[in-house]
Amino acid sequence: MKIVIAVFGSLGDMHPMNALGLELKKRGHEVAFAAMDFYREKLEMLGFGFCSMRPHLDPTNRELAKRLMDAKSGSEALLRELILPNLRPMYEDLMKAVEGADLLISTEVVFVGASVAEKTGIKWVTTNLAPGTFLSAYDPFVPPTAVWLKHFRFLGSAFHGAMFKIARKYVESWYDDYRAFRRELGLSENHDPLFSGKSGLLNLAMFSKVLGKPQPDWHSPTLQTGFCFYDGKDDMGKMPAGLTEFLENGDAPIVFTLGSAAVMDARDFFEESAKAARILGKRAVLLYGIFNEPPKILDENIVGFDYAPYSFVFPKAACVVHQGGVGTTSQVLRSGVPHLFMPYSHDQPDNAARCERLGVARTISRDNYTAETAARELGKLLSDENYKKRAIENAKIVRSEHGTRTACDAIENLLKI
Secondary structure (H helix, E strand, O other), rough: OEEEOOOOOOOOHHHHHHHHHHHHOOOEEEEEEEEOHHHHHHHHHOOOOEOOOOOOOOOOOOOHHHHHHOOOOOOHHHHHHHHHHHHHHHHHHHHHHHOOOOEEEOOOOOHHHHHHHHHHOOOEEEEEEOOOHOOOOOOOOOOOOOOHHHOHHHHHHHHHHHHHHHHHHHOOOOOOHHHHHHOOOOOOOOOOOOOOOOOOOOEEEOOOOOOOOOOOOOOOOOOEEOOOOOOOOOOOOOHHHHHHHHHHHOOOEEEEEOOOHHHHHOOOHHHHHHHHHHHHHOEEEEEOOOOOOOOOOOOOOOOOOOOOOOHHHHOOOEEEEEEOOOOHHHHHHHOOEEEOOOOOOOOOHHHHHHHHHOOEEEEEHHHHHHHHHHHHHHHHHHHHHHHHHHHHHHHHHHHHHHHHHHHHHHHHHHOOO
């Protein structure tokens, strides 16, 4: 079969789809991606077909990255500045991509997926990469604009359902362009692309049950698969020169990373992190991003690299300090080491709160992140063996779930119908 996977977002969005695509290719299917031009070279190197899908972003645009990672307005900027103004070009590109295809798989902010499926009749699969994006009243989301809500889970589904209803009404006020776009296509404008616009055939919850379990108000039909892992390790990924030797010759280091998007607005994170490691007398690895200069604070015990496959590095860490994107979070959970979260926006505070409840993590706010505060929180993580013990217990569950295989089995079953 010919399968098109439509992705808009960072590597945290792309990598789970890479995992699906590679497994589907192994099973004999033809797989093409519809995505930003920035991803073309890597996707073609992996043997996928590629279809350009607007909008295209400049990955070196730090001002845009700063707006998108803002705790108060990042999610709104993503939708109102990038997705909603580009519905028509995204639709035109995706319509070309699905010509002759048997199935479309789309990630969460590919808002035109439903319209393409309705106009063409193609089978359509939707995805959720993090539990918070279901906005369940029974397992409430911790929004970046109201992190204090993580302390009020006890108020129950009626309270949180009312809160989310207000949030939905607010977001729906942004949909004028979406409604006009649907009308132009001759489709019903009574459609919510974010909260309820999922496939009626199959929605995949591509995260582990340790992070979030099925709830009564999840979209139906939804299959929870477990995480779908990819970071380049199994194809062309390799360790940068000197990192393997550093990891194997000395105590387990603390690893500091900000993923692929937040790293573009790192501020003094890596400098303060290096100082924190020195306060604790610990070795450290700084993964500072492919578009950034190496921090000037490196030495024989504090090393820095622009990129390394997480699945190589994290299992050898004493702890990982990160921004809380679900891709990074999943890799730390699989590795069985504790986390220190410094969330920015979107689902990151919610992922942090979930790992705190698991007893595998602590959280420090971005504005409070200094060498001294980070050293204090890391000291608590590293001195209490319960964090490591629980991390190992949860890692066993994550590794047992076989998310990619489960998801692809479900996709193939749908293709047989």
